[in-house]
Amino acid sequence: MKRHVILGGTRGMGRSLARKLVARGDWVALLGRDGGELEKSAADLRARGTPGVRVATAVCDLERPETFRPALEASEQALEGLDTVIVTAALFATQDQLEADPALAQRVLSVDFANTVLFCEEARKKLLLRGGGTLCVFSSVAGDRGRKPVVLYGAAKAGLSAYLEGLDHRFKSQGLTTVCVKPGFVKTQMTEGLPVPPFAGDPDEVADTVIEGLDAGTPVVYAPPIWRVVMGAIKAMPRFVMRRVNF
């Protein structure tokens, strides 16, 4: 039995992931900004989990860094320990929306990069203090290469991926396992309204892939896995091609 904290576990991929974890008997603390939603999701997990499963909740808002430490501490207490911290939460907006609205751009850039990193720093300290653990963070394939439709969002995710790689290099020997998840296009509420590209994933399938990576401690997990190949091809494209194509 493992004890996981999931920031963003009420929705989308985080919801699928939390369900699969409790179904195999793990304990989960859900972190999120809306107390009502947290309670609803906790009830769902308790109804699905094996008997005796423990599900805790704590309010934590990526836009309010002062909530980070108390939420992690409350979770650690409620679960009587902590093995994994998972971050699936993020803000998303299209390139057009971000270009048109600098305030929105600031929010997205702060939440997806600076604040996520600050949250990870708190989590890292907590896990190292316990002698080690796993930090699993959802970055994005958008961070693999600067591209027309994700200039700003992709930049924040690129920063996040770089940070996670650095963590892995620096703290692996001290017992901190870092898993950077790079979801491709996944059909969730977050991507609602966007044109669906080929190889689009489903949150439940992504959750299976992530759990595999989590258990194995894989440093970089593409989900669905085919996106490793897709991004490999995109990264190999010369600049003059990238200037012309629209993806």
Add this chain to the structure above:
Amino acid sequence: MRVNERIGGWGRQFQPGHEVLTEDLEHAPRVLFRGLGRSYGDSSLPPPGNPVAVNTTRANRIIDFDESTGVLRAEAGLSLRDINLTYLHRGWFLPVTPGTQYVTLGGAVAADVHGKNHHVDGCFGQHVTRLKMRVADGRVLECGPDLERELFLATVAGMGLTGQILEVEFPLRRIPTPWIWQETERVPDIDAYVEKLTEAAHHWPMTMGWIDCLSRGKHMGRGIVMKGRWAQAHEAPDSFPGELPQPRLPFEFPEFLLSPLTVKAFNFAYYWKHLPQKREGLTSPWTFFYPLDVARDWNLMYGRRGFTQYQCVLPREAGPAAARRFLEVLTARGGASFLCVIKDCGPESAAFLSFPKRGISIALDIPVRDDTQALIDALNEQVLKEGGRIYLAKDAYTRPEHFRAMEPRLERFQDVRLRWDPNLVFRSAQSVRLFGDPA
């Protein structure tokens, strides 16, 4: 409307349109709700004038489960499969399930689905104790058999036209083991088939069967009757029956694969595969309940033009020979179908538009060809003669005048519907086609 987007039912006949995916049904756009899209025709498709439907499948949280009574309350997008995977190994099962588990709770209520136990347990809606809904004026309210009863009876089997179903509450049922004891029997013709099926209903809680609907003459309607019940502890192994792998059809099959010859060969093989006259033994609930889930995307088999399903019920008053008369009309037109499913139904439910009633239900797949409309018309005329009716969740081709003639209950349904939705906010492609709604 976004460009290049299309939306279709399980029969893969597409129209322009798209779905909105949301986890928060209470604040979703006020348009038709749609679940996993397993209805075959146009009942889950939006009206052409406003081609948007809300996809509910991400609103899939369990709200409460009472281990002592089995009462489950959940968001409407929760699938029956999800319920089975969660509760079967804990000794609970759905009170009623259709032949696929890829159905949402909201869809199960809206189509008032039925299953192999209809002759004893009725439709899904007869087990529902509460619905939480959002109606056309934006109010969120609850209804049930004892609360806003008319709205409830219009919503069950109401094809999503009375409002948006947000949450569903109903009891799961305790099962002795997760295994099924099954008996199957090969029967030489339609008359013997109907007799066996009616007879089996007295002794078995679950019955259904398959008939060959191509053979004519003395083999007409030969088939296999299946009967089942939950196995008792002393009959069943201790192991848990795992869900079977579901290979995915990789692509749309070309139409020539589905010639009368291949269908004939399939029907012949299916019948004679059951070599002994009678077979009995344990089987897994996945195999028993969900023949439609052996392969994912099996609807691609019918090729580019897609297919339609035709399901009708022939009332008991029409007599045991009604099934034979129906098959005569069908086979005379060479109506090709892989599986023709036939089942006896119990009494009609109180829900205004619920499909089943006492009699024999016949369901068949029909690949779309140039003469499909004519075939459906001929079948509908025959069903009208017998006093039967069709199942909206399958239909894409019935003419409004045929439908009205089959459905004296429509007026009452429309009365209640209009009381809650005077401006017809909730419409579907099907309600435009059959109920006379504005596009």
